[in-house]
Amino acid sequence: MPASSRRPARLQGRVCRGSRAVADGVLTRAELRSAAWRPLFRDVYADAQLDVTHRTRCAAAAQLVLPPGVVIAGRSAAALYGATTVAHNEPVDVLVPTGQRFGPVSGLAVHVGAIDEVDVIRRQGIPVTTPTRTCWDLAQWLPTEEAVAIVDRLAHKHLVALAPLRASARARVGDRGWKRMVRVADLADAGSESTPESRLRVRIVLARIPTPVTQFVVxxxxxxxxxxxxxxxxxxxxxxxxxxxxxxxxxLHRDRRRLNRLLGEDWIVLHVTAKRLREDFDGFLDELRQALRSRSR
Structure with a gap:
């Protein structure tokens, strides 16, 4: 016989600790296993009618899973700042202070590192790394291209300023990971307006092509x-x-009309699609180098 899909009024639209709900007599263990409840972490459940986002999972982890001192970090922190999108079913990045034991926990990506008090703030009640510290962790944990794309968004939203970020990175010469932070900070550009544009720009620069100007007005x-x-x-x-x-x-009509005006201004304009970026980037680089060479003569 299937378990009752009961949703007590006091728990509707909420996240709860399963063992507490059972101990209080609000739900039975069988009811927690019903379609009315969605497991988020071990012993943590959400009302199945609740729209579970990555922020929901971050808040649930902070309130019901993480011990004091452990904070939301990395891509999850960036998502809370609105600088990237993380799917609801992806692991939540957390940072554990060096020397503190925690994990592994299903649903969490656990990282260990030194944390200073100034590295942590509370955002809507959730302990999270500051934007600057988030940049440092992104540089350590992600491929350069992906890290730069998120740092671009943090800078575009005025959550970090790139000049101080670069200076801070160079001030930490000798610290583990400082070279990765310098590389990411140097590649970042607050002018970038989308993640694909950021990734395209980084790949162009890493191919040893001179750094382009972003969002240039003609x-x-x-x-x-x-x-x-x-x-x-x-x-x-x-x-x-x-x-x-x-x-x-x-x-499309507006873009093509804009392109025609540019051609009238004697510009060479190359277009890149997601498919080309994924499948024929080397071919695109050849075309770009040729265009730049033709104008350098």
Whole structure:
């Protein structure tokens, strides 16, 4: 006989500790295993009608799983700042102070490192690493391309300033991971407006092509012509990332009209799609190098 899908009023739309709900006589263990409840972590359940987001999981971990001193960090911290998106079913990144024992815990990605008091704040009641400390951890835990893309977003949202971040990274010469932080900070650009644009720019720079200007505005006789994702203004060469929003016919029409104006201004504009970035990036690099060479003569 299937378990009752009971949702007591006091727990509706909430996250609870299963053992506490059973001890209080609110639910039975069989009812917790019913379709009415969704397990988030060991002994932590959410009302199945609750829209569980990554933030929900971060809050549940902070309130019901993490011991004092352990904080939300990395991609999860960046998601709480609105600088990236993490799926609801992905592990929550947490940082455990060196010397403190915790984990492993299913549903958590546990990292260990030194934490200073100034590295932690509370955001909507959740203990989380500061944006600056989050950048440091991202640089250590993620591939460079992905870390830079998130640091770009933190900088674009004015949560970190890149000049102090770079200075701070260089001030920690000799600390474990300082070179990775310097690399990520040097590659970051607050002008980037999307994660794909960030990744494209980083891959171009890592291919030893001169760093482009982000969101460059082209004007003619003081009048706006276009704004370009990536540009080498002195050579009049630009790269545009074509995202999924080009399925919108009106947006496609506006973009192509903008491209025509740019061609009238004697620009070379190369377009990159997600498919090309994934499957033929070397071919695109050859085209970009050729375009830059043709304008350098």
């Amino acid at each position: 004007e003619h006789d003081g009048r706006f012509v276009a704004r370009l994702d990536l540009a080498w203004p002195h050579l009049r060469v630009a790269v545009e990332y074509d995202g999924l929003w080009h399925d919108d016919p009106e947006q």
